[in-house]
Amino acid sequence: MTESTIVIVGSGVSGMSAAVSAAQKGISITLISNAGLAGASSLLDQEGLNAVMPWKNDGDSIERHFEESIETSQFLARQDFVRHMCEEAPRFVSYLERIGLLFSRSATGAPLFKKLKDHSHPRTLFCEERTGFQISQILNQQVRRFEKAGLIQRREGWEFLSVVIDQRGVCRGITAMDRTTMEIKSYPADAVVMASGSYGGLCMPSKGGYFCDGSAAGALYGQGVFLANLEFTGTGGIWVDHRQMTNIEGLFAVGSASMAYQGAQSLPGNRLLSNLHSGFSLVDSSVHYISSLENKVSQISPDLFLEEIRRQHFFNQTFLDRSGNENLYELKTELGDCITQYAGVNRSEGSLKKGEEKIRELDSRLKKLNLSDHSNWRNHELLDARRFYYMLDVALAVVKGALLRRESRGTHQREDYPKRDDRNFLKTTKIAFTPLGPEIEYEDIHLKYLKPQAPALAVVDESWNRVG
């Protein structure tokens, strides 16, 4: 099999983890990204990496790490994923050290652990202040290794545009645009993995770098992919099931692009770990999915891809054709201000409604866009205009989710509903796109191991006691 049948979108820690772990099993993949590591917010993660190392005799345990992760997530994180992540954490530490990562150590050579907020024990390893940077670079070395071996085809400088979905609703690949030549190409695949990061860049200036603005998730959302838990600042994302598959067959989402690991709030030091774990866990489920496929992508008519490419060309043209007086970057700044002001730390029904109104205003002003650049060569304005279009959809979903969740939980704090309300809102917010606006549905949480019962946290599964 020479054709690469798995396409990964995004080159941060989760995307590189997925690529490297597939290559380690001899599976050839294509890794597409707009700017390589430069587009990845993992690079900026300074928290560190949580792991309860088995040799560390300080009363800490994998159970405690798991419990504290779930408690901090306010019970919205996927317990099966988080549990396995905590169990595997020491193995990720050994692996990273084996491929050359040096964690900060004391003069005697013992690794140092930080005790971060919401942790009962010091269990966060770090590389000075640059843990995300170091982990990103070390994984990038491994990506190069498998590029040289021919197992990873890296396509840097390609902007993700859309997924290609066949008549039966199965994802068959993606379309992407070369950021320099502006050529639009399809990448057929049996499985597509979104590793496109979080949506911190909705606010500008953003903490997550220039590219992590939620626009890739926004494009998918417009194509019928469910988003989830967006009202929790920076922890929501693409809805996934127990296989990390979205509601579209063959389309997966990993790392911070998905909503699975963080819940209503992220336990400090879990972000990089969950990106690693999520990426490494993906291979088995995607391979399993591909083996169950009746028709492989090679049997799909090329017309399906050509049609999607045409649709994307047409969409580009709609931006180039607009002739109003609105400046894209002014609109973008206004969106950032709007999110910060109306859907920031202090939010209430009143502020959120103002936010909703503002986003709809920006949406109508985008129709009167005036690009200064109409060329078909390295046209950043066109790329940014497309992104902004999708960012508005995501922003509206953020605000709508925050409006309807009439409680306070994790990073979603309502001034008018200051208490957590488990009876009504111990649920995942599932968001579907409609032309009229987001449609929201609440999904029950599978409290597999831990339940939020006062006063103590109850253990509901016997297998719980076996670990550690």
Next chain:
Amino acid sequence: METITLKIKRQERPEAPYYWEDFKVSYTPGMTVTALLTQIQKKPINDRGEATQSVVYENGCCQGACGACTMLINGRPRLACSTIADHLSAPIVLEPLTKFPVIRDLVVDRSRFFNDLIRASSWISSDFNNPDAGLVIPSESIQKSYRELSSCTFCGSCLEACPQYNSRSSFVGAAVIGQIRLIHLLPMGRMEASQRLSIMMEEGGVEDCGHVGNCVKACPEGIDLRSAIARIEREVTVEAVRRLLG
């Protein structure tokens, strides 16, 4: 609010001629060059009051960690996102890096650099499921060198400053040699040293270094690339002798 003039070397396409265009942008102390370029995006009008195409430049992490926004700022390679305008003499002259082909305006194609990184094979061949060999903890001085060399953001400033690095030579440049040195600091990394040293003996390898030392001055992370190159030169010599003796 004060204004400041940006003098920008522009080029629409790789084969098109370059031209200079000036912009007056509003400026408050503490602003970075990237922040000044954002002003042009918001108001793409040059200093003659003519509407023009927005200047194309690279934006990445915006925090000095990704190296994507490297350009010539008043003649020196620097990161636009972490260069504060306060200390720059006006007009601020912005040009694309000269050692890489221009794509458009301030954006260049650095793929030669990235391909050389692959060729240099600076990685450790070990997989997630491989058994642990037991970590050998390097000495404190090795850890210090490791931290320094591993802070490279692959911005390419060292290549821009190097007289040996240009389109007529195949020299890999300081950053790539630094990455080899980085891997050779670790016991696990030295296991495949011979293969990497072979690459360093080939054309474009470490022997092409002219020892000018510009790389050290240009590096925004202050990495002592000169020592790294000296170490790899020594390793290459030892390896050559070893091979000679069979």
